[in-house]
Amino acid sequence: MSTDTFPPNSVGITETQYFTFAADEPFVFESGATLGPITLAYQTYGKLDAAHANAVLICHALSGGAHAAGYRSLQDTKPGWWDSAIGPGKAFDTDRFFVISSNIIGSCYGSTGPGSINPVTGKSYGLTFPVVTIGDMVRAQERLLDHLGIARLLCVVGGSMGGMQALEWAAHHPARVRAVIPLATTAHSNAMHIALSEVGRQAIYADPNWQGGDYYENHRRPDAGLAVARMIAHITYLSEESMHRKFGRRLQDHERFGYQFQTEFQVESYLKHQGMAFTQRFDANSYLYITKAIDYFDLSAASNSLAAAFAGAKDVKFLVVSFTSDWLYPSHQSKEIVRALTVSGADVASSERVGPVKCAAARIQRRACPERSRRSLVAR
Numbered sequence: 001m002s003t004d005t006f007p008p009n010s011v012g013i014t015e016t017q018y019f020t021f022a023a024d025e026p027f028v029f030e031s032g033a034t035l036g037p038i039t040l041a042y043q044t045y046g047k048l049d050a051a052h053a054n055a056v057l058i059c060h061a062l063s064g065g066a067h068a069a070g071y072r073s074l075q076d077t078k079p080g081w082w083d084s085a086i087g088p089g090k091a092f093d094t095d096r097f098f099v100i101s102s103n104i105i106g107s108c109y110g111s112t113g114p115g116s117i118n119p120v121t122g123k124s125y126g127l128t129f130p131v132v133t134i135g136d137m138v139r140a141q142e143r144l145l146d147h148l149g150i151a152r153l154l155c156v157v158g159g160s161m162g163g164m165q166a167l168e169w170a171a172h173h174p175a176r177v178r179a180v181i182p183l184a185t186t187a188h189s190n191a192m193h194i195a196l197s198e199v200g201r202q203a204i205y206a207d208p209n210w211q212g213g214d215y216y217e218n219h220r221r222p223d224a225g226l227a228v229a230r231m232i233a234h235i236t237y238l239s240e241e242s243m244h245r246k247f248g249r250r251l252q253d254h255e256r257f258g259y260q261f262q263t264e265f266q267v268e269s270y271l272k273h274q275g276m277a278f279t280q281r282f283d284a285n286s287y288l289y290i291t292k293a294i295d296y297f298d299l300s301a302a303s304n305s306l307a308a309a310f311a312g313a314k315d316v317k318f319l320v321v322s323f324t325s326d327w328l329y330p331s332h333q334s335k336e337i338v339r340a341l342t343v344s345g346a347d348v349a350s351s352e353r354v355g356p357v358k359c360a361a362a363r364i365q366r367r368a369c370p371e372r373s374r375r376s377l378v379a380r
């Protein structure tokens with residue numbers, strides 16, 4: 001690929017940057033554990049304006065990373081995970097906005113996590129790495145904003161676990177955000193979320209190659225367990241209707257049942273492929289840590305009231321987006337967020353549909369920046 005072959009609205013080749021903090025004074029986790037130094041991997045797209053007022057933070061889901069848009073090199077054929085929404089003229093228009101995508105603490109895509117080297121021991125942290133919460137992830141992102149000289153974000157947006165981070169920003173750091181777009185998410189993980197996560201974790205624990213989390217030095221990775229965990233999770237990303245349309249009861253490379261225990265159905269083959277592909281790019285311990293952070297997430301825990309959790313966010317504008325086909329984070333969970341925000345006196349709008357995020361982004365930008373409404377994102 002050459003620069004001439006990039007789509008005209010691509011941000012082109014992007015570079016991952018690294019910010020290290022807590023070298024002198026350790027970072028304190030919600031658990032009380034401390035750690036330092038800590039590195040966050042991040043990418044930026046567009047330019048920060050003179051007032052440092054046009055910054056948009058993109059928060060990724062469980063298996064995402066900092067590479068949200070563009071290409072890593074001329075040889076790269078696959079763009080970032082949200083390339084369709086980030087770039088010139090797109091939902092998050094890099095001709096107008098300074099877009100930041102930061103990899104969370106605890107991940108395995110460049111930020112400090114269980115697979116990182118402990119400078120004291122010279123070996124990977126493994127399970128000695130502190131348990132991470134969504135709050136810890138956001139407070140680490142706050143350090144990154146300080147480093148970039150951004151006092152207040154124009155918008156925070158994210159889906160699934162990224163939406164949890166967006167809500168965490170609004171609830172606990174409202175003075176630093178102007179608008180928030182939580183997509184297909186929840187304000188607290190329920191019993192079903194926790195159950196599904198635990199089954200995935202148990203699959204990893206049961207893999208003899210997991211070795212209590214100490215598998216980095218001997219390179220015997222718990223790929224079988226991680227693959228099963230991903231297969232379970234991937235089922236939750238698809239609705240019953242989409243599964244039926246995509247696979248039905250069709251066989252894979254067979255004309256009739258083989259009457260033996262082999263991969264026969266297309267859906268079996270698909271899940272197996274997704275599981276094994278995931279092991280090539282993700283770390284099993286990071287999967288354990290991140291799913292545990294999702295399980296712990298509960299904005300109403302401190303006050304026993306979700307509305308009270310948003311009491312300080314009256315000056316933040318919200319657009320809560322849900323999808324009718326989503327059964328992991330169904331629309332009623334988004335409606336709960338909307339009700340709580342309404343009771344707290346926040347400025348909130350909602351959208352329940354299956355549709356492009358571009359429309360949602362345009363709507364929140366018009367509400368957050370009325371002076372720009374005539375040049376809204378959809379007008380581009």
